[in-house]
Amino acid sequence: MATTPPNRSWMTEDLRAFRELAQDFCAKELAPHQDRWAEQKQIDRQLWHKAGEVGLLCLSIPEQYGGGGGTFAHEAVLYEEQARSGDSGWGVSVHNGIVAHYLNSYGNDEQKQRWLPKMASGELVGAVAMTEPGTGSDLQNVQTRAVREGDEYVINGAKTFITNGAQAGLVVVVAKTDPAKGAEGISLICVETDTPGFRRGRVLDKVGLHAQDTSELFFDDLRVPVANLLGGPEGRGTEGLGFVQLMQQLPQERLLIAITAVAAMDAAVAETVRYTKERSAFGREIFKFQNTKFELAECATEAEVSRAYLDQCIERHLRGELDVPGAAMAKWWTTERANRVLDRCLQLFGGYGYMAEYPIARMWTDARVSKIFGGTNEIMKEIISRTL
Template structure:
């Protein structure tokens, strides 16, 4: 079956091909090392920057590739197809860079975006807290104005790139009495006194990712670290950017499902049981036919969402549909594919086993799927 996403035009396709070769040559051979150290090395980030794979959708005047979100998505899709979940570029380029490009002051853009594009600075976004999960309105981290500075106090958890970030986009309340309307975002330099990293978390999957806890012990940041320069805009900024984050998760989900299907088709055509290839058995063919249909339907839906997003028309409800359903498809397809590997599917030396473990978090981060369904229901 030949199908090409309509948003993957020539320049996007060329960038995708560069990304495909890069991940095959540079990521695959290092995966075992990164899993042991629980993180991707900085040389890899810089090499990705040299090839234009970071901040591809950021304007050239700020060091980026001068493309659109489509260019970022093309890179992230190839990353998922290469089964590399530890490289935190979805957060770095797909999320933080776009907050800066959209809401940052000129000074903030010029300070942070060029080194992010080169890979010299790694960025994280710190929203989730131990007691809040997907409930952003209940964020307990506080930022108190003190003259020309803000003093930030609180804790964050499950932070992608948390173990290595040079800068974190931190959600904190500047006016707790206003709840959501009192939320603000801050660009916090990781070298600031009081910024402290906790442990790199021991997860079920995505072992090459340095997901960590972050602590802010009266961290003093200049008033100029307030994203956009205005208090109380954080929740609005988050709500406007979250559809893109959820779209990214959905696009990654489809790429992972397609890879699981491709790996499994190859395996069952080579593996023999009862004197014939597994593919000769009707149950195998029917399972794969259903998985292929799910993956293709997912791809078409994701592409529709990408096209709408590029036109500025992707609404929150549709992005929530993409996030929950495509991650459900990802997990379902991978689970059914793993079953066809038999006992080998449970061995981590087989890619399908790593896909299975890596996929599960997709239904949780970016807003748990149950929350996505609630957001959709509110729009009906």
Template sequence: MEGDYVINGAKTFITNGYITDLTIVALKTDKNDGSSGLSLIVVEADREGFQKSQPLEKVGQKSQDAAELFFDDVRVPQANLLGEEGKGLHYLMQELAWERLMIAIRAVAGCEVALQNTVDYTKSRSAFGQNLIEFQNTKFKLAECKTKTQVARVFVDHCIDLAVEGKLDPESSAMAKWWCTELQNRVLDECVQLHGGYGYMLEYPVARAWTDARAQMIYGGTNEIMKEIISRSL
């Protein structure tokens, strides 16, 4: 119909893309207007021309699917426009800081859980006649992980306070996302090592947490992009 939007293109690595019934698509509605030409359109999955790939095979986070979405002359009425035309990037930027803080919160929580699981494991397992927790190397590694995790928790809690007050800025959220996800991967690597061979077995929570954590440094903006954002405030 006249005045409808007609969408063509593809989107890759869409979380829950395979099971989605409704998706918000960021697309160019004015090719001559740079970033200001971006709009958000709501697209129902049963529209003609809209297709989904089979779930992509991921290393971790198996409980959530990821898929590629395809748009082939998908016709959508103007009523499906979300907000105002041309303000899509503005709307996205409003939520990016909170999204990155949520990733940081997950990272710190992941460190805390993995650390407690590893403490419990090293107290229950023995080698050379004593529990693993009694070896100096084990105690020192766990002490390092606990200290770093606590420091990260303090900064994340500070960022949460800023978010509640409506004062969370892009640089702080980028710092939290970068630092906490890097820490999560380092802590989990240490925890896997302290589990020995069992740390590499998927029946153990630490192994699943280890594979799940790697994507944290990629989605929500790669950690390299986080450093770029932080550097703008220098």
């Protein structure tokens, strides 16, 4: 496990104590199970209940809805410790940082009372169904339809690359309620997965993230009450606000990715320093070769500089000031740096770096998708360019 990161300007005594809790949980409940979870293509369902029991779910959701009553800083600490433990299978950032916040931000009181306490206990696992086989980052052109019939929506469509898809009990579905209106016809509708017409596809075979239950989801004439629509004035659920809701929440999603990327860099550098000081070649420690020292010096610098901007973004987000371009900058920069640092660290392991039993190999393969999900890095640059 990597060493504890340095204190940052946004850290408090409460957060330092919470870090110890998160670190202990990740060391005991995540790290020992990586190989088994990768083989079964998903974490143990019981992990969600264990996390709920110790208070790690819905950390920044108000206590009145069963949450921890904390801030995004608590979420950041948990995701750092998860990444630094070597785990990438537990989809807690989607559950906590995305799905719970859609409900908290756009749900009415009845919706919050109905679903958030169960998410906080681990009884319900949350997922968000955006991506489709033919759309990718182009959310405006989703093909899933939700047609209103009386007091119900009839949903038809397919989604893919859905984190928590195999275990989710609640899915926030991005669907077109008025196809003629383009982006303005998109709505977010909550679907409980025990509803007739909901069907899970396969858990997908991926290059990395082998322990994550990334799945296909299908909706075949699935009927849900109109009351499951999210958003609108005073939580009344006005149709067509889905795209705005997505755009409002995407900065936090992209910040979550940046947090994990920087933590992965920290973990990779620490693991590589340890390895190169323990292993010898040509009669001396690998670390003592000038190339090794220079490579690791550059990797450590990349991680430190990335963390500086990340911390600035976290501070801005805690004040409610992080904008879309700022989050896009954080996402593309940190994920590009992480992939470069992990590749250079793996090289210093030699042939062992390519062996699956070495943590650096898992980190390397897991990191590649970070340049794709949450909006590709090319999309991030497009977003930033619009402000220039």
